[in-house]
Structure formats: structure tokens, C-alpha cells
Amino acid sequence: MNILSIEKISKSYSEKILFDEISLGIDDTDKIGLIGINGTGKSTFLKVVAGIEKPDKGKIVKGNNVKVAYLFQSPEFESGTTVLEQVFKGNSPVMQLIRAYENALQKMEIDTEDKDTEKRLMDLIHQMDVMDAWSVETEAKAVLMKLGISDFHAMVDKLSGGQRKRVAMASVLITPSDLLILDEPTNHIDNDTVDWLEKYIGKRKGALLMVTHDRYLLDRISNKIIELDGGNLYSYQANYTKYLEMKLEREALAESSERKKQNLIRRELAWIQRGAKARSTKQKARIDRFKELTENNGKTYDVEMEMGVGFSRLGRKIIEIENIYKRFECCEVVRNFSYILLRDDRVGIIGPNGCGKSTLVKMIAGELMPDKGIIDRGETVKIGYFSQENTEMDKSLRVIEYIREIAEYITTESGMISASQMLERFLFPPEVQWTPISKLSGGELRRLHLLGILMKTPNILILDEPTNDLDIQTLTILESYLDEFQGAVIAVSHDRYFLDRVVDKIFSFEGNGSIKQYNGNYSDYLSVALESYTAPRNDERRKNADKNDDKKEENKIKLKFTYKEQKEFDEIDDKIALIEENISKLESEMSTIKSDFEKLQKLVKEKEKFEKMLEDAIERWTVLHEMNEEMERNK
Numbered sequence: 001m002n003i004l005s006i007e008k009i010s011k012s013y014s015e016k017i018l019f020d021e022i023s024l025g026i027d028d029t030d031k032i033g034l035i036g037i038n039g040t041g042k043s044t045f046l047k048v049v050a051g052i053e054k055p056d057k058g059k060i061v062k063g064n065n066v067k068v069a070y071l072f073q074s075p076e077f078e079s080g081t082t083v084l085e086q087v088f089k090g091n092s093p094v095m096q097l098i099r100a101y102e103n104a105l106q107k108m109e110i111d112t113e114d115k116d117t118e119k120r121l122m123d124l125i126h127q128m129d130v131m132d133a134w135s136v137e138t139e140a141k142a143v144l145m146k147l148g149i150s151d152f153h154a155m156v157d158k159l160s161g162g163q164r165k166r167v168a169m170a171s172v173l174i175t176p177s178d179l180l181i182l183d184e185p186t187n188h189i190d191n192d193t194v195d196w197l198e199k200y201i202g203k204r205k206g207a208l209l210m211v212t213h214d215r216y217l218l219d220r221i222s223n224k225i226i227e228l229d230g231g232n233l234y235s236y237q238a239n240y241t242k243y244l245e246m247k248l249e250r251e252a253l254a255e256s257s258e259r260k261k262q263n264l265i266r267r268e269l270a271w272i273q274r275g276a277k278a279r280s281t282k283q284k285a286r287i288d289r290f291k292e293l294t295e296n297n298g299k300t301y302d303v304e305m306e307m308g309v310g311f312s313r314l315g316r317k318i319i320e321i322e323n324i325y326k327r328f329e330c331c332e333v334v335r336n337f338s339y340i341l342l343r344d345d346r347v348g349i350i351g352p353n354g355c356g357k358s359t360l361v362k363m364i365a366g367e368l369m370p371d372k373g374i375i376d377r378g379e380t381v382k383i384g385y386f387s388q389e390n391t392e393m394d395k396s397l398r399v400i401e402y403i404r405e406i407a408e409y410i411t412t413e414s415g416m417i418s419a420s421q422m423l424e425r426f427l428f429p430p431e432v433q434w435t436p437i438s439k440l441s442g443g444e445l446r447r448l449h450l451l452g453i454l455m456k457t458p459n460i461l462i463l464d465e466p467t468n469d470l471d472i473q474t475l476t477i478l479e480s481y482l483d484e485f486q487g488a489v490i491a492v493s494h495d496r497y498f499l500d501r502v503v504d505k506i507f508s509f510e511g512n513g514s515i516k517q518y519n520g521n522y523s524d525y526l527s528v529a530l531e532s533y534t535a536p537r538n539d540e541r542r543k544n545a546d547k548n549d550d551k552k553e554e555n556k557i558k559l560k561f562t563y564k565e566q567k568e569f570d571e572i573d574d575k576i577a578l579i580e581e582n583i584s585k586l587e588s589e590m591s592t593i594k595s596d597f598e599k600l601q602k603l604v605k606e607k608e609k610f611e612k613m614l615e616d617a618i619e620r621w622t623v624l625h626e627m628n629e630e631m632e633r634n635k
Contacts, residue, residue: 009058022233033218036228038443069177075168077156162188182210215497314459317378324373335513345488348499351509384458395438459487467495527587
């Protein structure tokens with residue numbers, strides 16, 4: 001059922017057209033992923049759909065009862081409010097009731113003798129009972145905890161940007177809506193939280209429209225991909241993998257059409273150059289057609305952007321880290337960590353928010369000193385450090401001026417590449433290169449900052465959350481660059497696809513400053529981590545089963561199971577072992593796949609099916625053994 005229609009809307013800023021007369025219908029079962037290069041207007045499009053901004057032309061049509069919840073890319077909060085107050089800030093009567101209850105509760109904690117507040121609190125408790133508001137509050141706190149926010153009464157003014165984003169996300173996730181709109185929901189959250197968010201929105205009923213660079217999330221959740229490109233909107237009834245296939249087909253057709261157009265222009269140009277005069281109606285019409293062809297440049301289609309790789313010579317000694325230790329007032333963040341960085345290392349760093357990942361890479365980059373220990377860098381080491389915060393840029397400079405101040409040219413294996421050529425390869429076409437930096441979007445600033453670092457031709461790259469605010473096409477270019485990069489790469493990232501694509505070692509923060517090293521990419525790490533988590537539990541379960549093996553034969557007749565239950569009881573351990581064996585085989589097969597994304601997704605889905613079977617079987621095992629133990633006690 002259609003819940004919202006977008007009818008020929010247009011939007012532009014200054015002379016830049018973001019989208020031009022685009023249309024789209026959204027049904028209640030749609031899970032839509034919006035993609036496009038930074039600066040094409042994705043966030044603006046979401047705001048127009050949500051009704052926050054108005055289009056220059058066209059209209060948005062939705063039913064009176066259709067509710068929309070919107071997550072801003074950079075949310076702003078009302079000063080002086082707490083986390084829960086901000087989460088419950090909405091027009092829903094239940095939300096208002098919970099907020100009033102929280103306020104009254106806080107007043108009672110301050111003055112327990114306040115009879116008016118006490119009566120008010122009792123009235124609110126009764127209303128919450130009637131409206132079942134307790135479940136909403138429980139869900140809100142559960143969602144906040146999953147998002148890493150445990151202090152519900154903390155003032156939002158004192159939260160970091162990432163924490164504020166997670167509070168805003170909790171608010172929209174618990175707000176009942178027919179259409180949920182999310183702008184970069186995976187920014188500033190760790191890998192485990194991304195996994196949880198994927199499952200949460202996957203189970204959610206209602207339509208979804210989101211902008212995200214997380215390709216696994218797009219592939220597993222989306223059933224429709226829409227792409228903003230050159231002011232036009234292209235729609236694909238597909239997930240991300242199928243979209244890539246369909247886009248290739250579309251662009252092949254577009255290139256064929258463009259070749260035909262260019263051939264026609266050449267013929268018309270030859271006719272014009274022969275000196276045709278606009279004396280007859282036919283001749284004038286033909287000249288007008290030539291002008292129309294040459295003035296209409298048409299759609300600029302994507303081309304494969306290859307990165308030139310500039311590189312500085314790297315000596316034998318790279319970076320040696322010996323027993324480094326770092327502590328802040330709150331806790332230890334890095335404890336006795338040692339590692340010798342190799343020339344071709346590709347290291348991914350993961351862990352919960354606030355555990356110390358950025359602190360570690362800042363110490364490696366020389367931006368921060370350890371409290372104890374040594375970081376010894378080789379004389380030829382030239383570090384390119386891409387931090388979460390953009391380096392201060394002179395906003396009065398134009399894009400090309402900023403890059404030329406770093407380097408006019410870089411030397412690659414294929415020869416000299418100019419600053420302008422590098423900009424174009426990094427999705428800043430000639431007409432954009434003279435744009436003042438002050439007019440760039442947040443994503444374009446991140447892309448320019450990244451290119452500026454690469455232009456310095458480092459031989460060690462340290463990337464702290466490089467996927468935040470970068471579009472998928474830029475990430476693809478960066479990944480291709482890293483394939484050819486002849487030095488070590490250390491990347492902090494929550495992007496599971498990026499980690500699978502780029503790294504071959506994982507440093508995992510395990511708590512209390514402890515950092516554990518794993519070989520393989522992120523999927524390999526998950527397999528090992530899951531095995532180490534489930535092994536003790538499985539051993540205990542098998543131990544309990546072994547204790548009952550002798551008793552089962554002895555007491556088979558005396559048990560009060562039905563025939564079906566008895567048979568199930570006898571076979572449940574073998575069934576669980578078989579499921580675990582299938583999961584293990586799938587994990588082994590997944591670990592060998594490096595580039596076949598479609599096959600990997602099929603294996604992931606099959607593994608999830610077996611994991612659900614395992615969960616059900618373990619639950620049934622527990623029920624049967626509890627029944628058996630109860631009957632043993634009652635003999």
C-alpha cells in the first residue's frame with residue numbers, strides 16, 4: 001500500500017541543481033537505500049521527504065495518518081535536557097506521559113516531603129498503568145543501552161557528537177512511525193551495535209528510507225535501491241548486490257546511446273562546416289537541431305575511477321611498539337601493548353565506543369604520548385593520519401587551491417599526475433574544482449581532506465573511521481587505492497564490509513585496556529570470537545548430557561515422557577552437534593571467500609538459518625532436561 005508519493009520535485013542551492021523533477025512512490029513494505037556521491041543532495045532529499053524542507057517545485061503527498069520519524073545526520077538538541085527527556089521528546093501522549101513521570105520522579109528524589117509532587121506522581125503512575133507506558137519506557141532504556149548510553153539522566157549538552165547521534169537514534173527507533181528515515185545511522189557506533197541495529201530495523205514493520213555507506217546493511221535490509229546522480233533519480237527493485245548488476249546494464253545502454261548521439265553530432269557538424277546557410281526552413285531546422293545537440297551535454301555517467309598511488313620510499317625499520325600503556329581518569333585504555341608493524345600490514349582495529357581505539361592510533365601516529373612504553377619509528381617512515389576530525393581548512397580557498405598547496409603533482413608508477421587530475425579521479429570534476437571550500441558538504445570535506453593526505457605520498461596510512469560521511473563510490477576508490485598502496489595500513493573502522501575488503505589482521509579491544517590480535521579479516525575474527533564464546537557453554541552442556549547418558553538407559557521405562565518426547569530427548573544432543581558441524585563448515589567456506597560478495601551473502605543467510613535452528617534446539621534441550629530432572633526428583 002502506498003503511504004507517500006513524491007511528485008516531480010526539484011531543489012537547488014545557488015546555481016547547483018541537486019535534483020530536477022524526480023518522482024518516487026513509497027509503499028509500506030519498502031526498505032529503501034538511497035545512495036549517491038557526497039554533495040549530490042542525499043540529505044536534502046531526505047529532509048524534503050520528511051517535510052523539514054520544502055522543494056522548489058513539485059509536491060510530497062502523504063495521508064493524514066501517515067507518521068514519519070527522521071534521524072538527522074547531525075542532530076541538534078534542546079539545551080538543558082537529559083537523555084531520557086530528549087528521547088521522549090515527541091507529540092505522542094505516551095511520550096509526554098513518560099517525560100512527565102521522569103520529571104516528577106526527579107523532583108521527589110530532591111524533596112521527599114513534597115506532597116503535591118507525590119500526588120502528581122501517583123496520578124502519573126495510574127495513567128501509565130492504563131496506557132501501558134511502562135513497556136515504552138523499558139524499550140527506550142533497552143535501546144539506549146544497546147546503543148551504548150547507560151546514564152539516562154546525563155545532560156545532552158555534555159555528550160560527545162557520537163553520543164548525541166545515538167540518543168537521537170534511540171528517539172526515532174522507539175517512536176511509532178509508518179516511515180522511518182535514517183541519515184547515516186551507522187556513523188559513530190561500533191561493530192556490535194551495527195549488528196544489533198541491522199537486526200532491529202530488519203524486524204521492524206513499516207517503510208524505511210535510509211542513507212548509509214554500510215554495504216552489508218544495504219544488502220541485507222534493502223529491497224529497493226534509489227540513486228541520486230546528476231540531478232536524476234534512478235530506482236532499482238533490488239538489494240545492493242543486485243543493484244550493482246542492474247546499474248552496469250543501465251550504464252551500458254546509456255553509453256551506447258551516448259555513442260549514437262556523438263556520431264549524430266559529428267555528422268551534423270560536418271554539414272554545418274560545409275557552409276550551410278539558414279535560408280530554407282529545412283536548413284534552419286537542421287541548424288537548430290545541431291545547437292540543441294551540442295548544448296545538451298546530457299547525463300554524465302559514472303566511469304571507473306582509478307587512483308594513482310604516490311609513495312615515499314620505506315626503509316627496513318617501520319614502527320616498533322613496545323609495552324605501551326595509557327590511562328585516563330576513568331580507566332586504563334591501553335595496557336602493555338606490543339607490536340612490530342610490517343611493511344605490508346593491513347590492520348583493522350575494533351572495539352566498543354570509548355574503549356581507546358582512537359587513543360591507540362594517535363599514539364602510533366605521534367599525536368599523543370603513551371604514559372609508559374616506547375614507540376620507535378623508522379627514519380624513512382612518513383605517516384598519513386586521517387583523523388575523525390577534519391583538519392582545519394582555510395574555507396576561503398578553492399578546492400584546487402587547497403590541493404595545490406600540498407602538491408602540484410605526485411609521481412606514480414604510471415607517471416606524473418597533476419593535482420587537477422587527482423581531484424577528478426577522486427570525484428571532483430573540473431567544474432567543481434574551483435568551488436570555495438566553504439560551499440562543500442560534510443562528505444565532500446571529508447573526501448577532500450582524505451585526498452590531501454594521500455597527496456603527501458605517505459608510506460604508512462593510519463585511518464581513524466575513514467568510512468564516516470564518505471559515500472560508497474569514494475569508499476570503493478579508497479579500497480582500490482589501498483590494494484595498490486605499497487606500505488602498511490592501520491584502520492579503525494566499524495564498517496564490516498570495509499574491514500572484510502581491506503584488512504588481514506584484527507586488533508580487538510577486549511576490555512580494561514587489553515588488546516587481542518587475530519589473523520584474518522572481520523568475518524574471520526567473528527568466527528573465532530563466536531567459537532571462543534560458545535565453546536565453554538557447549539562443553540558444560542555436553543558434560544551434563546554425559547552425566548545423564550547412563551541414567552537414560554536405566555530409567556527409560558520409568559520416564560513419563562510421551563513416545564515422541566522420549567525419542568526427541570534421546571536424539572537432541574546428536575541434533576545439536578550436527579547443526580554446529582554445519583555452522584562450522586559454512587564458517588570455514590566463508591573464510592576462503594575474498595571477492596565473491598554474492599556467494600558470501602548466500603552463505604551468511606544459510607549460516608543465519610542454522611544459527612536460528614541451533615538456538616531453537618538448545619532451548620528445546622533445556623526444556624527436555626528440566627522435565628527429566630523433575631521426574632528424577634519425583635521418583
